[in-house]
Amino acid sequence: MPSLTEPIVAVGRMRSLPQPTLNSHDLVIRPWQLDDAAVVLEAYRDPAIQRWHLRTMADLAEAASWIDAWPDRWNQETGADWAVSTGGTVVGRVGIKRLDLWDGIGELAYWVMPAARGRNTAARAVAAVTGWSFDVLGLHRLELIHAIANHASCRVAAKAGFHPEGTMLRQGHHADGWHDMHQHARLAD
Numbered sequence: 417m418p419s420l421t422e423p424i425v426a427v428g429r430m431r432s433l434p435q436p437t438l439n440s441h442d443l444v445i446r447p448w449q450l451d452d453a454a455v456v457l458e459a460y461r462d463p464a465i466q467r468w469h470l471r472t473m474a475d476l477a478e479a480a481s482w483i484d485a486w487p488d489r490w491n492q493e494t495g496a497d498w499a500v501s502t503g504g505t506v507v508g509r510v511g512i513k514r515l516d517l518w519d520g521i522g523e524l525a526y527w528v529m530p531a532a533r534g535r536n537t538a539a540r541a542v543a544a545v546t547g548w549s550f551d552v553l554g555l556h557r558l559e560l561i562h563a564i565a566n567h568a569s570c571r572v573a574a575k576a577g578f579h580p581e582g583t584m585l586r587q588g589h590h591a592d593g594w595h596d597m598h599q600h601a602r603l604a605d
């Protein structure tokens with residue numbers, strides 16, 4: 417059945433682009449490398465990252481395979497992920513965990529290593545990926561969804577210019593049960 421709408425971002429547009437390295441003051445937001453596996457493993461041992469990202473990792477091989485999956489996601493145009501580093505040290509992660517090029521909509525995810533928190537890292541990394549997603553890739557809307565109990569993440573959303581749109585009741589199924597989730601979004605224009 418023919419569609420009555422046009423894609424916002426054409427199929428093939430994303431995979432035709434190299435995954436960029438983005439900069440924000442001291443932050444270098446770059447594609448993951450296999451030798452980042454140790455820091456990814458360490459991140460998923462942090463209780464707060466486990467709690468809000470709903471997973472852990474068993475060993476270095478699992479962390480390496482998490483890293484290794486991102487180029488495929490890029491080529492399939494279903495998602496993207498970046499390491500956030502400063503002074504050559506990886507301090508966090510920002511990514512587009514859900515992506516629909518036809519509708520031009522993505523959903524962001526992020527974490528920051530415990531020792532690097534409280535320096536506005538996540539909001540700056542989110543802002544950098546948001547700028548690229550709108551200006552280069554051509555998305556028209558980005559969403560950011562966090563559990564209402566995750567106050568730090570709500571602050572990241574607000575500081576990165578993502579307006580609150582409302583609360584979705586029992587939308588997040590976490591290890592400790594259902595969470596009400598708060599949705600924020602930013603539009604390209």
Ligand SMILES: CC(C)(COP(=O)(O)OP(=O)(O)OC[C@H]1O[C@@H](n2cnc3c(N)ncnc32)[C@H](O)[C@@H]1OP(=O)(O)O)[C@@H](O)C(=O)NCCC(=O)NCCS
Pocket residue numbers: 464465468469526527528529532533534535536537538539561562563566567568569571572575
């Ligand atoms: C949420 C998270 C990404 C924020 O990253 P960040 O770079 O530390 O963000 P900020 O420096 O902007 O701090 C955000 C808020 O965290 C709180 N905060 C400040 N210092 C902090 C510290 N040392 N440790 C923890 N939280 C701190 C403050 O409320 C701050 O808000 P404010 O700027 O209005 O004071 C980070 O805490 C994290 O990785 N948490 C676990 C994983 C997670 O929640 N991911 C998001 C899932 S939706």
